[in-house]
Amino acid sequence: MKTLKFNIIAVLTACLAGLLTYTASAQFQQNPIVSPEIHENGSVTFRLMAQAADTVRISGNWMAGWGAAEIMTKNEDGLWEITLHGLVPDYYNYVYRVDGVRTTDPSNPWVIRDVRNTFSAFILPGEESRFLSLGNGKQGTIHEVWYPSPVLDMEQRRMKVYLPPGYHENGDSYPVLYLLHGGGGDEEAWTELGLANRILDNLIHSGETNPMIVVMTNGNPNQSSTWHVNPGHEAPRQTDSVNPMANIRFEESLVRDVIPFVESRYRVKTGKENRAVTGLSMGGWQTQQLALAYPEVFDYYGVMSMGLIRASQFGMDAEEHLERTRQNLRNLQETGYKLYWVACGTDDFLFDSVIHFREVLDELGFDYVYRETGGGHTWDIWRQYLSEFTPMIFR
């Protein structure tokens, strides 16, 4: 009887499938245009149907800055197209500019957000992007968690927590990396733009990185969560996200709210030797401040794409200010730590601030590891830094 039952279901569903396909196609107005199309030789074709447009350009994060663009070619049907060759395998994003109007690719369902802007996304597979692909190993788990923040006077704040593969299958406790985003970002940035969970899965699988828990907080102390989770609130402007750098309320909250919560909720190894913190740009700044204000909390620091600005540029008493920084750095030297890592790209607009920072560190004989790369203030670099930083910690 079971066989018969399934037969009838199969016949009925085959018919229904046809009906649904027809109706859903009409309803969703599906577009047969394939874009982006990734060819076997690694070239990528982008397409957009825009019959009435005079000019369609494409801007992508493989270009030098978002002002750059390439003109696409229109065929007789009004289909615009461009094929790019020689892109390094990586996680890319792009937009079209249709007679000056910025638009995501309507044929590409993968749209991501960076600060207030949306982009179409794709991964070009290959050796260089192997850490970004779903590997053969086991995947970790991601939790979207709300935790209380007395320091910031919020009953609930949202964060993401990555648990390594095996967390649920064994009884081990794990060290914790606190992973901080940059200005304009939020608790979604390191998974959506940084693919941090994917990078960790792959590095843990290959044995290059020890299994660890990764905590991704919202570094804007005026926000309880990424704004669209709480849409009664205005989406953040750039200034909202940078203003938090003018105090260390987030840093205090990380130490007094987040760490105790994480260490009570998860199976965590405690003590500074089991805690690392790294962040990019604003998160690099916050990493610096944590080292200065709470030298007893972390043993591993990663400062990505952030240095010290020259106070004199702003008419301040540079020497007085530097003297305070030196005092705190000496304090950290006395307390001790295992790794202080500074990384920056030579094209980064903050590269000069890193040179200045290193001058101060060198002058003090401060023990740190410096990593200089090409590249600018962009996520491809920060993904690379994460893949280099995590193998150095908890060893």
Next chain:
Amino acid sequence: MKTLKFNIIAVLTACLAGLLTYTASAQFQQNPIVSPEIHENGSVTFRLMAQAADTVRISGNWMAGWGAAEIMTKNEDGLWEITLHGLVPDYYNYVYRVDGVRTTDPSNPWVIRDVRNTFSAFILPGEESRFLSLGNGKQGTIHEVWYPSPVLDMEQRRMKVYLPPGYHENGDSYPVLYLLHGGGGDEEAWTELGLANRILDNLIHSGETNPMIVVMTNGNPNQSSTWHVNPGHEAPRQTDSVNPMANIRFEESLVRDVIPFVESRYRVKTGKENRAVTGLSMGGWQTQQLALAYPEVFDYYGVMSMGLIRASQFGMDAEEHLERTRQNLRNLQETGYKLYWVACGTDDFLFDSVIHFREVLDELGFDYVYRETGGGHTWDIWRQYLSEFTPMIFR
């Protein structure tokens, strides 16, 4: 000394904040246009700068189908605008059509995906959308989990699991709702488009719904996860997602792979009285098949926007097919269940199939609850159904 330390940080960061704001604005080319703008009286203004465009239209899910559109008005600066009045507070999405090119709103950072299409999104706050807002109660936790699926011959498949507020604070065990998406959807659909976690948070807080775990699987047995998590694979076409209805491999996997995994990973009350399943469209079909093939597994069924097609339409022997269905329904009657809920909107393109389904149920004296609403085959209706179904289960 601590005060001095913070003072210097404050001064330095204030300067750096200015620097970063300037640079980041240039880098990200921020757009000062506000869109959508939600006014205090509940009207909503949409804006798009498109100086060269001849016609800009807006299509939104408040209109009758995606073919519908309203023309926006261009001012002398080339800014197109339209203000809509009288929208019922809800979770909306829309796109622009700029001289025929479909585009998301470049001023709105919130973009969502439905099947292969992307839309700009917003929530209009108000009484009718109160379940969709971040409430005053505690929020639950969402897990993105990979589980093994021997039935589908996959080492890992991805799903989302909602744990109710309090799960981590107390030692209680919970009943489980298995919540299924429709054709073209995946394990992201019920959180991204259905806001299921938000609805549950609010209903649990108000006491209308008992706390429960909600499991959101990927109902396409040929997929291990939503496609962009595994971007080596082609994004699904409509047919890929509907074909799974031609067999019951997903249903078998839910019973043999998912339920044992959930019941071993989480603190779950077991037995059919603690299991419910509901789904929309394809997921409604799968709910029906689960009831017919595994009558001993669930006590609560919710069939949303799906009935039985008339086999005679397709030249099949309608009576023979119906007889099989009747046999299985009688089998379910004998096994017993607590709730069989059927809900559909009168404008749904599958409404006739529901009429037909009810004829069969009535003819058998099958005990079910029928809920007829206005509306069509759309997420506003399915969010409403979820808010009506969950208060009826696990009572």
